[in-house]
Amino acid sequence: MKYACRRVAMLAVTMVIVSLLAFVAFDLISGDPATAMLGTEATPEKVAALQKELGLDRPLLVRYGAWLLGFFTGDLGVSYSYHQSVWDLIAPKVAVTLCLSLLSFLLIAAVSIPLGLRSAVRSGGVLDGARTVLNQLCMAVPPLFTGILLSWLFSTTLRWFIHGQFPALSADFWGAMKYLLFAAVAIAIPRIAMTVRMLRSTVRQELQKDYVRTAISRGNDRSAVLRRHVLKNALVPVVTFLAQTMAEIVAGSIVVEQVFAIPGLGRMLVASISSRDYPTVQAIVVILAFWVVLAGAVADLVNQRIDPRLRLGGRS
Amino acid sequence: MKKTQKNGYLRVGLLLTGLMAALILLGMVWTPYDPQAMSVGPKFAPPSLRFLMGTDNFGRDIFSRVLQGAGATFVIALSTVAIGAVCGTVVGALTGYFGGAVDETLMRLNDALTAFPSILLALVVISLLGPGNKYNVILALGLVFIPSFARVTRTAFASLREVNYVKSARLMGASTARILLVHMLPNTLHVLLPALTIGFNNAVLAEASMSFLDIGVTPPDASLGYMLSEAQSLFTAAPWYAVGTGGAIVLLVFSVGLLGEGLQRRDKGVV
Numbered sequence: 001m002k003y004a005c006r007r008v009a010m011l012a013v014t015m016v017i018v019s020l021l022a023f024v025a026f027d028l029i030s031g032d033p034a035t036a037m038l039g040t041e042a043t044p045e046k047v048a049a050l051q052k053e054l055g056l057d058r059p060l061l062v063r064y065g066a067w068l069l070g071f072f073t074g075d076l077g078v079s080y081s082y083h084q085s086v087w088d089l090i091a092p093k094v095a096v097t098l099c100l101s102l103l104s105f106l107l108i109a110a111v112s113i114p115l116g117l118r119s120a121v122r123s124g125g126v127l128d129g130a131r132t133v134l135n136q137l138c139m140a141v142p143p144l145f146t147g148i149l150l151s152w153l154f155s156t157t158l159r160w161f162i163h164g165q166f167p168a169l170s171a172d173f174w175g176a177m178k179y180l181l182f183a184a185v186a187i188a189i190p191r192i193a194m195t196v197r198m199l200r201s202t203v204r205q206e207l208q209k210d211y212v213r214t215a216i217s218r219g220n221d222r223s224a225v226l227r228r229h230v231l232k233n234a235l236v237p238v239v240t241f242l243a244q245t246m247a248e249i250v251a252g253s254i255v256v257e258q259v260f261a262i263p264g265l266g267r268m269l270v271a272s273i274s275s276r277d278y279p280t281v282q283a284i285v286v287i288l289a290f291w292v293v294l295a296g297a298v299a300d301l302v303n304q305r306i307d308p309r310l311r312l313g314g315r316s
Numbered sequence: 317m318k319k320t321q322k323n324g325y326l327r328v329g330l331l332l333t334g335l336m337a338a339l340i341l342l343g344m345v346w347t348p349y350d351p352q353a354m355s356v357g358p359k360f361a362p363p364s365l366r367f368l369m370g371t372d373n374f375g376r377d378i379f380s381r382v383l384q385g386a387g388a389t390f391v392i393a394l395s396t397v398a399i400g401a402v403c404g405t406v407v408g409a410l411t412g413y414f415g416g417a418v419d420e421t422l423m424r425l426n427d428a429l430t431a432f433p434s435i436l437l438a439l440v441v442i443s444l445l446g447p448g449n450k451y452n453v454i455l456a457l458g459l460v461f462i463p464s465f466a467r468v469t470r471t472a473f474a475s476l477r478e479v480n481y482v483k484s485a486r487l488m489g490a491s492t493a494r495i496l497l498v499h500m501l502p503n504t505l506h507v508l509l510p511a512l513t514i515g516f517n518n519a520v521l522a523e524a525s526m527s528f529l530d531i532g533v534t535p536p537d538a539s540l541g542y543m544l545s546e547a548q549s550l551f552t553a554a555p556w557y558a559v560g561t562g563g564a565i566v567l568l569v570f571s572v573g574l575l576g577e578g579l580q581r582r583d584k585g586v587v
Contacts, residue, residue: 140567
């Protein structure tokens with residue numbers, strides 16, 4: 001429990017640093033929002049008045065504090081291009097992107113863990129080379145390419161979903177999930193290959209350890225040893241790796257949302273960057289980064305369950 | 317047996333990468349048709365001996381366009397890796413060698429940066445520099461790749477800090493620059509070289525994604541990513557466009573990936 005508290009505190013600190021980085025970066029680049037909002041009507045007096053109204057005359061850290069507070073109360077400022085609250089704009093999209101990334105994550109974990117174990121146990125022989133080549137090939141396929149092929153196969157040809165008609169999550173949850181599944185597959189393929197490769201090498205290292213030989217020589221069932229002992233020890237780095245995968249999943253979702261025309265944060269982000277709508281970009285960047293940081297914290301907590309030694313602070 | 321297997325990936329990887337590089341270099345000086353010229357053939361011609369990858373909606377030869385696009389992608393990826401590797405290695409070498417408070421601070425900053433997926437970070441930098449320019453894409457991706465190179469080289473340099481030959485060089489009065497460059501750098505190549513291949517592949521994929529999103533390279537500098545976004549809208553009429561372009565990316569990344577696999581196995585032994 002103590003460990004969990006410490007980890008949550010660390011999580012909070014990381015989130016503050018991450019959001020501060022984003023805030024300062026956007027503060028530097030976005031110039032003066034008052035001028036941007038007034039556009040052609042900007043006169044020095046009007047700009048000064050609006051700056052005062054928006055609180056831009058305060059120092060950077062004060063503004064950051066206000067912004068972070070707003071982040072948790074749903075007040076993220078006003079979008080430059082839509083003249084609407086950023087939160088109202090992105091709220092419906094957050095759920096879509098979170099569902100997509102969770103779906104991809106589950107897919108990756110569900111496929112790569114059994115596959116990685118199998119390939120570790122059955123390594124060696126002629127198939128080994130073929131497996132490595134197949135693995136490299138899967139890693140080489142960019143999600144946007146798979147996405148194009150999948151959307152052609154399942155939308156244009158098989159009509160399993162209609163490209164461009166994403167059902168609202170609240171209205172048709174399972175329909176939306178079905179739509180997202182294809183996008184999740186596109187994101188997952190290269191990641192599955194990487195996780196399998198990683199799991200394979202950790203399990204193989206683990207299999208060479210003395211305790212495994214002892215356990216097997218004492219007449220234990222091979223697969224039981226594998227499941228009960230080896231997997232437990234090999235899982236910790238894999239869980240950490242999977243959490244890092246979350247960052248790549250989020251990166252993949254930005255692209256794949258575009259390919260599948262999914263109205264999520266990624267598409268919104270790209271559109272906002274093109275129109276230089278900084279408050280929206282900033283909010284989305286921070287939400288996505290928080291999501292990745294959160295995944296890392298959850299992984300650490302899971303790892304500590306798997307291996308209680310970590311509680312002592314040997315690794316963080 | 318073990319040895320031939322180890323070298324197999326390296327050899328095939330080198331061969332394929334060399335082949336791809338040769339094709340791309342060739343594409344910079346000669347393409348079967350002018351990549352920009354319209355109506356060199358009928359519209360939407362399927363692949364044939366005359367048009368190896370078929371033609372697009374303007375009757376342009378897709379193979380020529382892929383060669384040219386791969387060239388653009390190749391140059392961007394190489395420059396990106398060069399920026400990331402050189403700057404990252406300098407940072408990693410110094411922090412790894414000296415350690416201390418600067419090292420701690422930079423590593424914590426590095427940790428915070430890993431929270432931002434690379435494309436996300438590149439998009440942020442692009443929005444700062446302004447989208448749609450080749451050099452901005454290179455700069456953005458190059459900057460984004462510095463932390464990962466710094467992390468990898470820092471560990472390698474830190475592990476060599478107390479090695480005997482480094483200690484003796486220090487005792488003999490070698491300058492820090494000499495110790496870092498002559499004594500340590502060659503001994504970090506076993507991590508640096510695979511990192512370079514991984515970095516190159518990440519750069520190819522990141523550039524493709526960014527151009528696909530219309531924030532990277534825009535015409536007339538068409539890269540593979542931009543062509544894929546064109547190809548998607550033409551998929552039903554000319555599936556070979558997407559397959560040719562996407563296939564080129566896959567082949568390029570696959571070749572360099574095999575090379576990296578070979579390099580890794582050469583040093584670790586088969587794991």
